[in-house]
Amino acid sequence: MPQGIRDKVAILGMGCSKFGERWDAGPDDLMVEAYLEAMQDAGVEPTQLDAAWFSTHIDEIGSGKGGTPLSIALRLPNIAVTRVENFCASGSEAFRGAVYAVAAGAADIALAVGVEKLKDTGYGGLPVANPGTLNPQVMPNGSAPGNFAQLASAYRAKHGVSKDDLKRAIAHVSVKSHANGAKNPKAHLRKPITAEQALNAPMIAEPLGLFDCCGVSDGAAAAIVTTPEIARSLGKHDLVTVKALQLSVSNGYESQYNGWDGSHFHTARVAAGKAYKEAGIERPREQISMMEVHDCFSITELVTMEDLFISPEGQGWRDVLDGFYDADGGVPCQIDGGLKCFGHPIGASGLRMLYEMYLQLQGRAGERQLSNPVFGMTHNLGGAPASNVCSVAIIGQEGA
């Protein structure tokens, strides 16, 4: 196994725009909002940035292709800017690019910015994508909730869970996230919900009701990374360092080979296994302090608890109902409200998740602050369960 990234790169600063229906802002405004906060947090000047990574998924809706949208919006000093796109893991990809550049010594200080302006599409829900020339001739005319909802049918079949029990469990996933999001001024949705509301909501894609789906929002998030040595030289202490960055991408096994049962994410298990090894974590259920996972849909979060080896296989739904992932549970999940309350401006989400873990590790999460977190994990899934990309990142106290 490669040497890995553990403790080679520190987070110097982070920023996150207010997420929501940002009718007042374009993607450039959102990027600037996140960037200025990150720059102030890092205490550096634009001229100190060596390179930048820019993540946006749907370039047709405002931000545009290539690196120029970021460079122009931020008036960067003609440094290298690379646009990355990897479905819903795009923000994590931008972070990965910046971290790897620093770890390689190619940059001393690097910037990662992710943005998406979904509310300029006119759609409730993600806009209809252009999937190329072959897929639409073969693949079902589906939606993101319809694709992810399929996990529920396969999970029920595999583990013998009744429709009612699973629906109650995924309802609790959303109730928990709304309770957390209500405490977060940057979240889009800030009202707590009840289990009854979740259970009785209009159906979007069986068995996912309205409250089983994350919001559609605008937002941006940014990270500035450097080496621990440079961070210290800039006067930073109690550093938050990168412990692991892993990305696993489907190779057609799930969609074309009869080995996958449809109830879980094969790539998440691969990425999580490698991430724990890279971070030196042997007992994730005890060692991971908190998580921000890709809760695009409540069922996604539920099966992810098993894919990240936090809950035993087939038992995730029980842990959820037992409150193990609540703010006061064993491994708090979606402390900031998650995609559920922040919505999912695709290019920004991975960085938004890291922002919360970073704030928590620095003890700066205000009303949401957990006691003494050591490791924070983020997780993104892009594509659809049968064909996806999964990123897992672990950050934590330096030396932990």
Next chain:
Amino acid sequence: MAGIAAWGAYAPRLRLSRKAVTEANAWVAPNLKAKGKGERSMANWDEDALTMAVEAARDALGPDDDRSHIDSLYFASTTAPFADRLNAGIVSAALTLEKSIAASDVTGSQRCGLTALGQALAAGGTALVAVGEHRKARAVSAQELDFGDGAAAFVVTDDPGAAELLGRGSVTDDFVDHFRGDDGGFDYYWEERWIRDEGVVKLVPPAIRKALEIAGLSPSDIDHFCFPSTFAGMAATLAKAVGIRPEAVRDNLAAVMGEAGCAHGPIMFAHALEDAKKDEVILVAQFGQGAEALVFRATGAGHGPARGVTGSLADRQEETNYLKFLTFNGLVEWDKGMRAEKDNKTALTTLYRNEDMILGLVGGRCRETGVVQFPRTRISVAPNNPAVDTQEPYRFAERKALVLSYSADYLTFSMAPPNHYGMIVFEGGGRIMMDITDVAPGDVETGLPVRMVFRIKEVDEKRGFVRYFWKAAPDRAAIASQTAQAAE
């Protein structure tokens, strides 16, 4: 002498209640109430003349993948989806017939189904004749109550097979009882009494007499007389005029499926073949700018279709929502929402490059590992054995399959929401994420047995192109068998 080796039929599962139609229209057309009995077959939104013909052909051909014995194909319809694209070519690709076959579209008259059958029998060799009709009629018309949708297919060989051709008679006369221009959406009809008395009564008997003369038979020799007509008692009137025994006149299925245009004579013939005993004589005739008549003798040999007309009609789902019928037939301008705005332009290069995959549902099978997959790729999907260039074509269309995972999606655009789709796994290997059709909420569950059906995938309204692919539909025979086993 040439004959029918195999036959099949198809009627869409949906049956529109005529009462639902007449009640909805009573405010404007109380006169139509008299037609409010029974039901008519109703194509699902994703069915057309071509898809129904493919299903009838599969019923005739059976589940064997090897269709190399077919050396010519006739597709007959007056409602074919393309005016200038060989519709038979799509049928051929869907059925994975050999590229070397001769193929033609036969059209232009209500008798074109029987014309295609007659031409195939005359030409010799082994031919597949597939006839489908998706009839269009204006809302609140008598036609929408009289018409039905359906298909029939026949495998014609030089040997008698299940039925031997004894004679054929044709009459060609430009008697315009109705017409539809090349850009017309609906038929325009002339007066019924004139059509009946000057048209059917005068033009059909000469065709029948000619066929019988060639066969060396008299009208009284006929045991099954198949003649479709929307005029009540028309077949009986003709029988009397010609001298055919009244008891030989077959039910024209008007009460249970309506009249499926050029496919209806062939459907009645297929129905007769299911009932005919050895040596019984079947005469099938149909009217249209003259008439076509074919006389056969049942041999008692050969195997009938898996479903046929009887099985197809038994597999029914009553539809009482007249608005759904109007919507499926493009008669209502409705708000499809923003998600329907996506451009469904088909890359013809991509379609052609993947023709067997898209139209024939052909995947791959690795020569080294035997692993089956869809789609066929240069590097095999088998974990730990990514063999290169080892895959041979492998057909999925006739394989049994099950639902692994599914959802019913209310968000995405669908002509019949919610849109059902899921991961389908095949007996013998392979899996495809695909649409599930002919289902209502609550019908689908993990483990549901499904079969493949050839359907419209999407319609490109901007360019008038119809995109086809395969979908999963509940395998109701397998479900019934499972239920029976569970009961034991």
